[in-house]
Amino acid sequence: MSPEEDHNLTTLLEVADVVAIFGKSWGLHVKDILRTTPSENLRLIRESVDFLKRNGATVIYDAEHFFDGYAADRAYAMRTLKAAEGGSDVIVLCDTNGGRLPSEIFRVVREVRRRIAKPIGIHAHNDAGCAVANTLMAVEAGARHVQGTVNGLGERAGNADLTSVLPSLKLKMGAKFSNLRKLTEISDYVYELANIRHDPYKPYVGRFAFSHKGGVHVDAIMKNTRSYEHVDPDIVGNRRIIYVSDQSGKASIVAKAGEFGLRLQKSDPKVEEILQAVKEREGEGYQFENADASLYLLMLEMLGRGRSLFDIAAWTSIIHGDGERVTADGTVMMKVGDKIIHTASQGNGPVNALDLALRKALKEVYPKAEGVRLTGYRVKEIDAEVGTAANVRVIIDFSNGGESWSTVGVSTNILEASKKALLDGYRYFLLRNH
Structure with a gap:
């Protein structure tokens, strides 16, 4: 031919x-x-x-x-x-x-x-x-x-x-x-188009590419960013992240607080109190690397700046099975000031039902809560050797269309852990937007 x-x-x-x-x-x-x-x-x-x-x-x-x-x-x-x-x-x-x-x-x-x-x-x-x-x-x-x-x-x-x-x-x-300032955005966009989970460890554009956790590293980064970064993350549209964990020192706490708009000095006794609280929580199974919103709430609590915008007096989440069809009912009794709000919702699972009931109650007092959505839900068994009595860690990702945040909850009961993460997610949103 x-x-x-x-x-x-x-x-x-x-x-x-x-x-x-x-x-x-x-x-x-x-x-x-x-x-x-x-x-x-x-x-x-x-x-x-x-x-x-x-x-x-x-x-x-x-x-x-x-x-x-x-x-x-x-x-x-x-x-x-x-x-x-x-x-x-x-x-x-x-x-x-x-x-x-x-x-x-x-x-x-x-x-x-x-x-x-x-x-x-x-x-x-x-x-x-x-x-x-x-x-x-x-x-x-x-x-x-x-x-x-x-x-x-x-x-x-x-x-x-x-x-x-x-x-x-x-x-x-x-x-x-x-x-290259759009590079990270383009990477994220392609992952979304392909419906593939983002790789946080990718060089240059990954979420962890410019993250710092160890106390020595964070202290050095705060003095000179070139000490542990080969390029400026802004050049590729990424950003520097300071993680707080049981490996952290006071410099990490101060840096992370700064990201949240909380101004602290290493000499402030509250910094040591926050650091010890983080280590205690991590000893219970919490991890804050991927749950900044929960860490923010913990810092506010330790600094005496937390506000209770709502309290949950009671809640239920029940699964119903009917042949091959499974549904769940969630109920919430919420107290906001002197007001008591009862709501109920049906979902495709117990966490979904509880989330819907919680959002329904919140929007009666805080209309902006209607725009919050769960975008991710992950469960990890912490001490698997004890079998079904193991602690579980639940991480929930939230978005309101413009901002994203994540929270963590830990319990031997997966629904209780989920409830903790849910409440943190809505509390964070309301504190930042109310």
Whole structure:
């Protein structure tokens, strides 16, 4: 078949000015997958690329499995590039199986650059965990075109992650392109589109990328941020987070209080009291790293600034089973000042029913509570060795459409732990917005 008869090639010309196509660089694929001869494969590459170029396209040629092919038969792998060189604008070397290491990528790209005049690109997969490193080493060796995906999403172990590649190129290797202040936002947006939970440990854009917990680290960060941060988080649209835990010191408490708008000095006796309260709670199973709202309420309590906007006098949450259908009823008796409010709601589970009843009661006095929604619910068994009598930790995520916050509750009863986290969530919102 000639290129003119190839529907795939003619369609590309109809819909795009810039076209990326791939061809085989590895004899194994030529023989076992395409089931053709080496010379026929070269003809297919040459004629396809030339046809696209002749018809006005900018052509990006992806040399699939190039590094594997180069390792097996470098002479033939180079012949495939030569076949594409005449009609292509960029030749992209692909580590399609993702198994090559950075030192090899650097060496091969440098060797190819000496023999190919066209700009060289890199396309790396992450099967050996080296996609980002391989991409950067290729650029170091002379590649000027980079392929990757946001968050590294891709087949198998994924592709080179542009949220790591781009800031490293700009901030570490002097690449010239526009600012990266939307990078974290873009990463979050793509995770939401893909309905994939965000990875908090991602370099540059993860929630933990610029987080600090240990007392020594936090104390140093408060004196000079460069002491434990390789770049300013604001450059990539991220932010610094100070976590408070049983590893924390007074500097962590002061820094975290500052984030909440509470001004404290390390010499203030209240700082030591808050630190001890945190350690006591963590001894009971609480963790505040992912529950800032509960930590804020604890700080207010220890500082004597807490306000009881409502109290729960009684509550129930009951499950009903009817064949395959299961529902739950939740009731709340709430006291706000001298007012007693009774509400009941039905939900698809006991926590949902309790949340609906609680929100129904709150909105009678605090209308803004109507806009609060639960966006996440996680349960962790703390001391599993005691079986069903184990303490459980419940973390609940909330949002009102513009702000997000999280709370924690601990109990041997999962509903009691959930209730604690629910109440903290609404109390935090009302204190910050009432």
